[in-house]
Amino acid sequence: MNDEGRRILGVLKKEDVENIQKGDIKVIDVVIDGRRVKYRVEPLMDGDNLILCFYPETDMCINYSQYKFSRIVEMIEVIAGISHRINNPLQAVMGFSELLKERTNDKELLEYTEHIISSVTRIKRVVEQFCAYTNMLKNYDEKKEIQISRILEDSLLLLKSHPYYTMVDVAYVIERDFTINASPEMIREALFRLLENAIEFAYSSGTDGWVRITVDRGEEEGRVLVENSGSPIDASKVVQIFEHFYTTNDDKLGLGLGIAKRLITLNNGSIVYKEDSKHPAFLIEFPVSEREKVSGILIVDDEVENVKLLEKALSSMGYKVDCAYTGKEALEKIESERYNVIILDMILPDMSGYRVFLDMDDEQKKRVIVFTGDSMHPELEELKKGRVRVLLKPVPIESLKREIENIVNERG
Structure with a gap:
């Protein structure tokens, strides 16, 4: 099927049109004959006219x-x-x-x-x-699953030689890390150029210049917010900031943000300038990797403090975390949802963790990490003989994270 054969006419809501900027590629839902179908929208300029081309999200599109x-x-x-x-x-x-x-x-x-x-x-x-x-x-490297925090740290490391780096307070917060399917080299370069721009803007704002980077994720997308202490960009110039060779500084070439946007778009991401912010702020969004979308962890433990600790530590890795405080609650959750990993204490208020384990199906049993402080529990040896992973409290969180990654890598 040729290119023209895959284009269709569509009607967009006003907010959809406003959100599609020149050169962006978006994915939207279109209702056709009562069915909701995902279409990729690619805007093209024809003189002063904006033409929206619709492509179905299929392998042909890829x-x-x-x-x-x-x-x-x-x-x-x-x-x-x-x-x-x-x-x-x-x-x-x-x-x-x-x-x-x-x-x-x-x-x-x-x-x-x-x-x-x-x-x-x-x-x-x-x-x-x-x-x-x-x-x-x-010469870009092939797309693969990469953790955004590691790429961000690489970009910041490269920027440490920048003459303004030590004159600006640069800090970042990982609320919830996430993994994307992208070219590491392209994303590293895009973040480098965006952060370089932020550092220079912050330096120009005075002696108390700062740059703040926040990493977070939702159910379907991951977000990187880059803010700096510079003056907000004039509304009339916002549409130009991503154009190649546009600059407000005669000593600069105006390639940084344009290149950053192009690299992000090539990796199925988007970047926008947040006009409602008091300071210059750029928001990058990527679809999280398919594996991560289904990565759920169930914590089964009656110690509230332990559950809170594990929930916070594992959420920061980008996992969706669920909790159960009794054996009955755990079995109900396991029956209604498939978890990638189940962290199971052996002593629960209503039944033993071993009983919960026995009531699981064979696939779920292979995803269990027994995490208990009872080293003398009579069923531990049986679990070990069955090659179930057993960690005795107290144990470093990093060790638990490694076991979780091993299960996810082995079983998905």
């Missing part, structure tokens, strides 16, 4: 995206060759300008040569940054 990316790579190779040809004559212009500067005392001529050298240097910087960007796109 293949189309791969085809488009391969065409981008071909274009990049052509542009890289052109860039090389630009650099050679630029060298001649700069060299002869410098020679002219050395051999004249004419003040007006010296001023002209300074302007020429300054302009050539600026063109050179544009070419260098563009080549670095296109080279990264050309």
Whole structure:
């Protein structure tokens, strides 16, 4: 089926249209013949007109995206060759300008040569940054599951050499971490450019400049909010900030935010400027990985403090956490929902943890971690013989996390 054959006309709500910005790709629900179908919406500009193209979310759509990316790579190779040809004559212009500067005392001529050298240097910087960007796109690493907090830490580590980094208070909070299916190199570069922009804005705001990064996730999407202490961007300029070469600073090329947005979009994410914020704030959203959407953990323990501790520790890893304080409550939850991991105490108010274990089906039994303070419990040896994971309290939370990851990696 060709490209035109997959396009349909659709009617969008006003808020849907307002949320679709030039160059963005969104997924919306469209009702057709009483059925709700997901469609990818890709806006295209035709002069002053905005055309919305609708593509069904199918494997064909994915293949189309791969085809488009391969065409981008071909274009990049052509542009890289052109860039090389630009650099050679630029060298001649700069060299002869410098020679002219050395051999004249004419003040007006010296001023002209300074302007020429300054302009050539600026063109050179544009070419260098563009080549670095296109080279990264050309040699990008394959998409895989990555934890957003680790990529964020990598980007911050790279920024520590920035001259303004130590002059700005940079802090981040992981409310709930999440995993996405994306190219690590692209996301690292996108976050680097966004954070670099935030640090420079914060520095320009004065001696108490700050940057705050918050990572959180919902049921279907993960969010990274980047805020800084700079002055809010004028509403009339918001639509331009993601355009290549747009800048309010003559010393900058205006590539940072445009590149960041492009890299995020290529990885099925979105980025918007929050106009309702008192300070400059950018919100990035990614769909969380399919595996993480179903990663639920059930904690079965009658000690309230222990449950609160585990719930907080495991939620910060991005897991959906459920709790049961009795054996009966645990069995009801296990019957109604499939959990990826069940953390089970052996002593419960109404029955033993071993009884709960015996009432599970074989698949759920393979997902159990016995987490108990009763090292003398008579059924522990039976559980160990059955190759059930057993951790005796107290145990480092990191050890529990490793066991959880082992089960999730083995069984999904």
